[in-house]
Amino acid sequence: DAGVIQSPRHEVTEMGQEVTLRCKPISGHNSLFWYRQTMMRGLELLIYFNNNVPIDDSGMPEDRFSAKMPNASFSTLKIQPSEPRDSAVYFCASARTGGWFGYTFGSGTRLTVV
Amino acid sequence: QKEVEQNSGPLSVPEGAIASLNCTYSDRGSQSFFWYRQYSGKSPELIMSIYSNGDKEDGRFTAQLNKASQYVSLLIRDSQPSDSATYLCAALNNNAGNMLTFGGGTRLMVKP
Numbered sequence: 001d002a003g004v005i006q007s008p009r010h011e012v013t014e015m016g017q018e019v020t021l022r023c024k025p026i027s028g029h030n031s032l033f034w035y036r037q038t039m040m041r042g043l044e045l046l047i048y049f050n051n052n053v054p055i056d057d058s059g060m061p062e063d064r065f066s067a068k069m070p071n072a073s074f075s076t077l078k079i080q081p082s083e084p085r086d087s088a089v090y091f092c093a094s095a096r097t098g099g100w101f102g103y104t105f106g107s108g109t110r111l112t113v114v
Numbered sequence: 115q116k117e118v119e120q121n122s123g124p125l126s127v128p129e130g131a132i133a134s135l136n137c138t139y140s141d142r143g144s145q146s147f148f149w150y151r152q153y154s155g156k157s158p159e160l161i162m163s164i165y166s167n168g169d170k171e172d173g174r175f176t177a178q179l180n181k182a183s184q185y186v187s188l189l190i191r192d193s194q195p196s197d198s199a200t201y202l203c204a205a206l207n208n209n210a211g212n213m214l215t216f217g218g219g220t221r222l223m224v225k226p
Contacts, residue, residue: 104160108157
């Protein structure tokens with residue numbers, strides 16, 4: 001199993017530009033989570049999906065952030081327009097339904113907005 | 115607000131010693147508990163899970179759970195410099211969705 005695959009690994013963009021982060025969960029995992037990690041705030045859950053349906057997006061900081069999961073093998077997190085304070089590492093994680101066995105994290109996308 | 119609390123550290127131990135990492139949680143409905151290890155610049159990696167009161171051992175790692183005290187711990191025996199990382203504790207309440215609540219992590223430094 002290739003694990004959770006995220007792309008790109010690094011993204012540097014200018015303030016105001018649109019940024020799209022991509023994630024492919026582990027096959028057979030029904031739940032997908034988007035996290036943001038910074039030194040100041042630690043790991044923050046942004047949104048999660050069960051069976052491709054968004055369940056809780058209360059962690060999405062602003063309307064500038066949106067996430068989609070068009071099918072079981074692909075999800076995107078979009079920031080439009082991006083701002084310097086969005087600079088962080090964004091992790092995607094997937095889990096079997098129920099999360100009893102914990103989450104598996106992808107390698108993350110390090111986003112820098114200048 | 116459901117919380118998982120950890121001392122941020124750093125916890126410094128000499129090579130070969132036992133490192134003891136602690137975690138408390140506020141949600142009494144939490145049923146499953148996990149320890150993740152995160153090396154600097156890397157993603158969190160699941161190293162232990164525990165579901166019942168008592169101890170669970172896996173190699174040099176022992177997870178301990180006390181639901182009455184709402185306390186979880188991770189012991190690392192014979193600590194090695196390669197164990198230096200941030201350790202994240204997480205709790206899961208399946209009756210409140212399947213979202214893990216993470217603590218802020220404890221940074222462990224094992225000195226040669």
